[in-house]
Amino acid sequence: MTTVAAGFEELYGAPPEGVWAAPGRVNLIGEYTDFNEGLVLPFALPHRTFAAVSRRFDGVLRLHSADMGGEVVTLRVDALEPLSGSGWSAYPAGVVWALREAGHAVTGADVHLSSAVPTGAGLSSSAALEVVTALALDELHGFGLGRPELARIAQRAENAFVGVPCGIMDQTASACCAEGHVLHLDTRDLSTRQVPFDLAPHGLALLVVNTRVKHTLGDGAYAARRAACEAGARQLGVGSLRDIPYARLPEALARLGSETVRHCVRHVVTDNERVERVVAYLAAGDPRAVGPVLTEGHASLRDDLRVSCAELDLAVTTSLEAGALGARMTGGGFGGSAIVLAEADAVDPVVASVRKAFTESGYTEPEFFPASPSAGAHRVHSG
Known part of the structure; x- marks a missing residue:
């Protein structure tokens, strides 16, 4: 935080008005369900993106990333156009555009960013970048937006x-999560419930395995899965796949002719049911029972949605063979990270086994770190 404030002053010649932080996230269960009005269960990571920000009143937006290097990106807020740029700067610029489109008068800003959220790892580095920008501008301008609305602004920036x-x-995870909890989010009505998630008293740990396989969701594969889900909803005559009850899934699948659509529908409906099971296990004080549900979720993402990759599959299967209670890929897939639920004293053997398996397969050595539910976006320093 001190470093990003000092970097801002060096760049722009004055201290920032404030410094804000927003976290990346791990999704415990519920993948590819959020755009189907379904259920998800993410939590915030301690890894954060920091933004030092000051207002401008001349219509100029200046953006700089300590991580990406390069010169300050200078833009005009009244000239921002969707799909007109690429790279990291499109995300904060998109937030400014989305705020202005929603009627909030952003008159310019100086922004300096620094992030510890791994990029391309399926841990939502882009959402952290969007949310921290939205929160900073909201508080500096006094727009008075609630956290759900900030999340919608950030999503619109990424979508449009x-x-x-x-x-x-x-x-929503980056904006709304609470320390020590997973966020039970119903994406149909955006209602949330904080579910306690403290593994240590049970002798358990959750490990993130970053395969270092970079993924991108902008290359069409993610959009193709979304299109297949929407096609399934149309063919079944429902507003979204959330409307398909788990008990009636076989009947729904029998009505679908396309194998691709059928697989996507099956994954979404079953993952919604997995979210409900995990919440019930946590409420009952039985987090060990979550392990097999994670493994089921991975099989569905691998076989039905087909968004896994060889490195993710190896991380999951090796972890299970080394004694983990459950494991799955997390995030949009095509690379990124897996999560592993294990007894706390089994973490080191799991790490050693996965590292050895990657070496023997000729893959880049993965990164390992514990995942502890942390706080959502917040202001960390006032200028």
Whole structure:
């Protein structure tokens, strides 16, 4: 935080008006359900994106990333156009555009960013970047937006400005999560419930395995899955796949002719049911029972949705063989990270086994870190 404030002053010649932080997230269960008005269960990571920000009143937006390097990106707020840029700067610029489109008078800003959220790892680095920008501008200008509305602004920036058709989960998690809890989010009505998630008293730990396989959701594969889900809803005569009860899934699948559509529908309906099961296990004080549900979720993402990759599959299968209680890929897939639920004293053997398996397969060595539910976006320093 001190570093990003000092970097701002060096760049722009004056201290920032404030510094804000927004976290990346891990999704415990409920993947590709958020754009189907379904259920998700994410929590915030301690890894955060920091933004030092000051207002401008001349219509100029200046953006800089300590991580990406390069010169300050200078834009005019009244000239921002959707799909007109690429790279990291499109995300904060998109937030400014989305705020102005929603009637909030952003008159310019100086922004300096620094992030510890791994990029391309399925941990929502883009959502953290959007949410931290939205929160800073909201508080500096006194717009008075609530956290759900900030999440919607951030999602609109990614959907309409950047061009990635993501759902609302990542931005809501970054904006709304609470320390020590998973966020039970119903994406149909955006209602939320904080569910306690403290594994240590049960002798358990949750491990993130970043395969270091970079993914991108803007290359069409993610959009193709979304299109298949929407086609399934149309063919079944429902507003969204959320309307398909789990008990009637076989009947619904029998009405679908396309194998691709059928697989996508099956994944979404069953993952909604998995979210409900996990919440019930946590409420009953039985987090060990969550493990097999995670593994079921991975099989569905691998076989039905087909969004896994060899490195993710190896991380999951090796973790299970080494004694983990459950494991699955998390995030949009095509690379990124897996999560592993294990007994706390089994974490080191799991790490050693996965590292060895990656080496023997000729893959880049993965990154490992514990995942502890952390606080959502907040102001960390006032100028």
